[in-house]
Amino acid sequence: MAEEKVTVPGIRARKGGTRITMVTAYDYPGAVVADRAGIDIILVGDSVANVVHGMETTLEIGLEEMIIHTRAVKRARPKALVVTDMPWLTFHLGPEDAVRNAGRLVREGGAEAVKVEGGRKRIPVIQAILDAEIPVMGHVGLTPQSVHAMGGFKVQGRAVEAAREMIEDARALAEAGVFAIVIEGVPDMLGQLITKEVGVPTIGIGAGPDCDGQVLVFHDVLGLGSGRYPKFVRPYASLADEAVEALKRFKADVESGEFPSDAESYHLSDEVAAELLRGFGSAG
Ligand code: KIV
DSSP: OOSSOOOHHHHHTTTTSSOEEEEEOOSHHHHHHHHHTTOSEEEEOTTHHHHTTOOSSGGGOOHHHHHHHHHHHHTTOOSSEEEEEOOTTSSSSOHHHHHHHHHHIIIIIOOSEEEEEBSGGGHHHHHHHHHTTOOEEEEEESOGGGHHHHTSSOOOOOSHHHHHHHHHHHHHHHHHTOSEEEEESOOHHHHHHHHHHOSSOEEEESSOTTSSEEEEOHHHHTTOSOSOOOTTOOOSOOHHHHHHHHHHHHHHHHHHTOSSOGGGSOOOOHHHHHHHHHTTSSOO
């Protein structure tokens, strides 16, 4: 567990310092585990749509679900900073709507900051959210909410002009006041360039080793997924395989009568048992 509560100013101050760790968590046990490991930031990511709800894209998850998942994470009272994704269409209809929705994530969910996907186009809504005293984390590169506009989940910024545009987006976000920027799915050199160009910490996912921090999806780090992971994922455990093995053993023990054992059963006192059996003749 982090020694002290991780704060937005604390993360901002980590630019160029000890690398920042962030993982997603979507529920109470996930938050407890992430916090026990001393992770700096818990992201209640809209990847919950794919990872937990089995949806095809993050476009399917809404504000109400994000509030519920954030509340579950916050019940763990993590030392980690809790940042929640603003789901698709909760910040596209104008600054007022965006502030109202970000406010609900904070007031009803307990989010300590929100993450907004997109670059310069999103500056007016980001400024409005910041004006409401809600810290904002930016997100550039492969932004999954733009899956249809991008024509699929593809590495972004491979061409010079696209890379320059992304650097401009990141600069504009930093100037607008975001406290950190996620860079997702870009060539390592672009991750490095953006990190040099902006004065706030960058947190990479598939953006090479030179960002100020790294983020991975909880289920990917722990090997709790399907077993097929993108190139940028390093699974540090194979918990899905372990879970299957454990459940197979449970099934076998139940079927053979090995479970539950005497030690795993509750017992009546001898007097109560004798009294009870009197009414039933010679049971047992
Ligand atoms: O929703 C999510 O998990 C994310 C991370 C990939 C950064 O946005």
